[in-house]
Amino acid sequence: MIVSESELRNFTEQVFKQMGCPSQDAVLAADVLLRSDLRGIDSHGVARLSGYVRLWEKKRINPKPEIKIVHETATTATVDGDSGLGLVVAPFAMDVAIAKAEKYGSGWVSVRNSNHFGIAGYHALKAVAKDMIGFAMTNASPLVAPTFTTERLLGTNPMCYAFPAGKYPPLIVDMATSAAANGKLEIAQRSGKEIPEGWVQTSAGAVSTDPHALKQGGSLLPLGSDREHGSHKGFGLSATVDILSSVLSGANYGPWVPPFVAFIDPLSDLPGQGIGHFLGAMRVDGFRPVDEFKQHLDNWISRFKSAKPVHAEQPVIIPGEPEYEAEQERRVNGIPLVDAVVDDMNILAERFGIEKLRAYTA
Amino acid sequence: MIVSESELRNFTEQVFKQMGCPSQDAVLAADVLLRSDLRGIDSHGVARLSGYVRLWEKKRINPKPEIKIVHETATTATVDGDSGLGLVVAPFAMDVAIAKAEKYGSGWVSVRNSNHFGIAGYHALKAVAKDMIGFAMTNASPLVAPTFTTERLLGTNPMCYAFPAGKYPPLIVDMATSAAANGKLEIAQRSGKEIPEGWVQTSAGAVSTDPHALKQGGSLLPLGSDREHGSHKGFGLSATVDILSSVLSGANYGPWVPPFVAFIDPLSDLPGQGIGHFLGAMRVDGFRPVDEFKQHLDNWISRFKSAKPVHAEQPVIIPGEPEYEAEQERRVNGIPLVDAVVDDMNILAERFGIEKLRAYTA
Numbered sequence: 001m002i003v004s005e006s007e008l009r010n011f012t013e014q015v016f017k018q019m020g021c022p023s024q025d026a027v028l029a030a031d032v033l034l035r036s037d038l039r040g041i042d043s044h045g046v047a048r049l050s051g052y053v054r055l056w057e058k059k060r061i062n063p064k065p066e067i068k069i070v071h072e073t074a075t076t077a078t079v080d081g082d083s084g085l086g087l088v089v090a091p092f093a094m095d096v097a098i099a100k101a102e103k104y105g106s107g108w109v110s111v112r113n114s115n116h117f118g119i120a121g122y123h124a125l126k127a128v129a130k131d132m133i134g135f136a137m138t139n140a141s142p143l144v145a146p147t148f149t150t151e152r153l154l155g156t157n158p159m160c161y162a163f164p165a166g167k168y169p170p171l172i173v174d175m176a177t178s179a180a181a182n183g184k185l186e187i188a189q190r191s192g193k194e195i196p197e198g199w200v201q202t203s204a205g206a207v208s209t210d211p212h213a214l215k216q217g218g219s220l221l222p223l224g225s226d227r228e229h230g231s232h233k234g235f236g237l238s239a240t241v242d243i244l245s246s247v248l249s250g251a252n253y254g255p256w257v258p259p260f261v262a263f264i265d266p267l268s269d270l271p272g273q274g275i276g277h278f279l280g281a282m283r284v285d286g287f288r289p290v291d292e293f294k295q296h297l298d299n300w301i302s303r304f305k306s307a308k309p310v311h312a313e314q315p316v317i318i319p320g321e322p323e324y325e326a327e328q329e330r331r332v333n334g335i336p337l338v339d340a341v342v343d344d345m346n347i348l349a350e351r352f353g354i355e356k357l358r359a360y361t362a
Numbered sequence: 363m364i365v366s367e368s369e370l371r372n373f374t375e376q377v378f379k380q381m382g383c384p385s386q387d388a389v390l391a392a393d394v395l396l397r398s399d400l401r402g403i404d405s406h407g408v409a410r411l412s413g414y415v416r417l418w419e420k421k422r423i424n425p426k427p428e429i430k431i432v433h434e435t436a437t438t439a440t441v442d443g444d445s446g447l448g449l450v451v452a453p454f455a456m457d458v459a460i461a462k463a464e465k466y467g468s469g470w471v472s473v474r475n476s477n478h479f480g481i482a483g484y485h486a487l488k489a490v491a492k493d494m495i496g497f498a499m500t501n502a503s504p505l506v507a508p509t510f511t512t513e514r515l516l517g518t519n520p521m522c523y524a525f526p527a528g529k530y531p532p533l534i535v536d537m538a539t540s541a542a543a544n545g546k547l548e549i550a551q552r553s554g555k556e557i558p559e560g561w562v563q564t565s566a567g568a569v570s571t572d573p574h575a576l577k578q579g580g581s582l583l584p585l586g587s588d589r590e591h592g593s594h595k596g597f598g599l600s601a602t603v604d605i606l607s608s609v610l611s612g613a614n615y616g617p618w619v620p621p622f623v624a625f626i627d628p629l630s631d632l633p634g635q636g637i638g639h640f641l642g643a644m645r646v647d648g649f650r651p652v653d654e655f656k657q658h659l660d661n662w663i664s665r666f667k668s669a670k671p672v673h674a675e676q677p678v679i680i681p682g683e684p685e686y687e688a689e690q691e692r693r694v695n696g697i698p699l700v701d702a703v704v705d706d707m708n709i710l711a712e713r714f715g716i717e718k719l720r721a722y723t724a
Contacts (some may be wrong), residue, residue: 073467076648
């Protein structure tokens with residue numbers, strides 16, 4: 001089913017309003033989810049809407065949070081999200097970072113007591129719109145085992161860096177620090193296919209090509225897959241995200257990060273509050289004139305686009321370009337939703353007494 | 363041959379003085395190299411001393427640089443290294459970052475017109491000593507091909523994040539953004555062994571297990587090794603390092619980064635000056651009291667140290683711990699040097715008329 005942007009946006013806003021979010025927050029939360037669907041990152045958009053609703057039903061999401069700065073210097077701050085939607089808490093925190101950068105050149109905010117914040121790229125791109133370099137990270141439900149271990153101690157903990165270019169779209173690196181995301185396992189499960197070695201291990205730490213290994217007590221592997229190929233680096237990056245997001249802010253870290261799925265309860269004796277994010281903004285003109293920077297970043301991108309491909313039919317991919325192209329296309333032609341997501345949305349429509357999604361007609 | 367720290371330090375200082383470095387710079391540059399040898403990162407220590415000398419002979423290193431800030435805001439700055447040793451330029455830049463952090467909570471410095479800066483960890487740890495979080499990155503000679511391409515457009519571009527702990531040593535992630543470092547190929551070359559798939563590709567972009575493939579026109583692969591295992595993420599991280607270090611400062615980037623080896627001349631029509639670094643410092647107490655942070659980081663480390671290992675004889679490795687242990691051991695027992703490095707040092711001794719290194723006797 002293909003749905004227009006405005007139809008899907010309107011539907012999503014209504015669901016958040018029904019959860020009790022103030023109108024402005026519902027509009028913002030829907031904007032974050034829609035941006036993910038528009039950019040072709042289907043796993044992090046409205047596909048997660050029912051997940052947020054279930055967390056709210058369990059009272060693990062507060063629809064009317066009092067988000068506030070609890071500690072700060074000129075360029076740093078800790079924000080408490082009051083158990084709100086990460087989709088609302090993270091934009092608040094990024095606005096704090098940007099305001100500090102406007103005054104002092106850079107701004108850095110660590111966030112506690114939040115929930116999942118959608119795609120990291122949404123938040124980093126807010127800085128890019130102001131000719132700043134944007135940084136966004138978050139920790140997440142533990143699914144990844146550190147190198148040499150069998151315990152799920154880390155989330156897929158994404159890191160995102162975004163840079164404003166001139167004639168090209170922003171260059172944006174937005175990546176999980178695991179070898180593969182959970183969504184890729186789900187696709188293989190549906191199609192009954194094996195997965196490559198290096199994505200998951202069994203509960204005993206053995207190599208596995210079974211897409212069900214994770215559900216059977218196994219774990220995802222850090223970027224690098226095994227020690228020989230640098231999995232200790234993926235582990236180190238994931239640790240960095242966890243510490244900047246949560247040890248620094250007072251959120252939960254490691255195995256204590258509350259799961260996104262509502263049917264698994266958080267552990268007891270938590271060392272912090274909610275999940276954590278880390279957001280930053282740095283003014284380009286704090287280093288050199290914006291025009292000069294953009295001209296050189298354009299030159300960088302041009303040179304890399306001309307890189308000799310291994311196979312002529314698969315040219316190099318500049319980070320952020322596929323997502324930018326998806327966004328241009330989907331704004332015009334609508335957003336495709338898989339059946340499972342449409343079913344979820346129909347259940348939400350009934351649950352809240354709102355009109356079902358209608359297919360897009362050009 | 364095993365050499366005492368003081369013997370090796372003294373020798374290295376003399377070589378830098380013979381290059382014409384002011385005494386204070388020679389002491390500092392030797393300190394950066396020695397720290398690498400002490401920490402067991404033998405590839406980045408005195409093993410590179412003759413390489414710096416050869417660059418100086420080619421007039422690509424200025425032994426008496428006027429290092430200066432050329433652009434700044436309260437918390438950001440661009441530093442011009444005046445073609446100096448990165449071993450001297452980077453500590454200058456990190457001091458600027460730390461001074462800004464002391465005043466405003468954080469400080470960020472992009473550096474142009476520099477040379478190789480040794481181990482990233484040295485610089486990041488300067489911030490840790492002040493109860494700050496340290497960041498250090500640099501670009502480097504192009505050896506790595508972006509995903510789907512056969513061209514060497516990026517260096518092994520390391521990134522480093524360092525955090526102060528309480529009862530444990532600092533947690534420090536210091537990693538090349540390639541799947542494997544060049545040094546690992548050299549070890550395999552010497553022992554005549556094949557290397558694992560995923561470290562290098564041939565000049566045509568084919569999979570190779572030949573440790574000589576890089577010398578024969580091939581390239582190193584980004585962390586992740588191939589697209590299926592996330593090499594686009596390694597590419598994205600390396601791009602991030604390149605942009606923060608050089609597009610931001612006005613240094614050279616991508617294929618234009620001047621090679622560390624003196625026998626390869628830099629390309630013509632360079633878009634910038636020298637190589638680039640990016641250094642940062644963020645006060646922990648800009649976010650929460652230092653004691654609280656350290657207590658929770660200790661808790662994080664304790665929990666990860668207790669992670670169930672796949673094999674009982676190989677426990678989890680906390681980032682930075684092996685290097686810390688090497689440092690404690692080598693300060694007492696001396697630093698082992700392989701024959702090739704001893705030969706290099708003897709040549710330097712003759713070249714500059716200084717006394718040859720003597721073996722350590724306890």
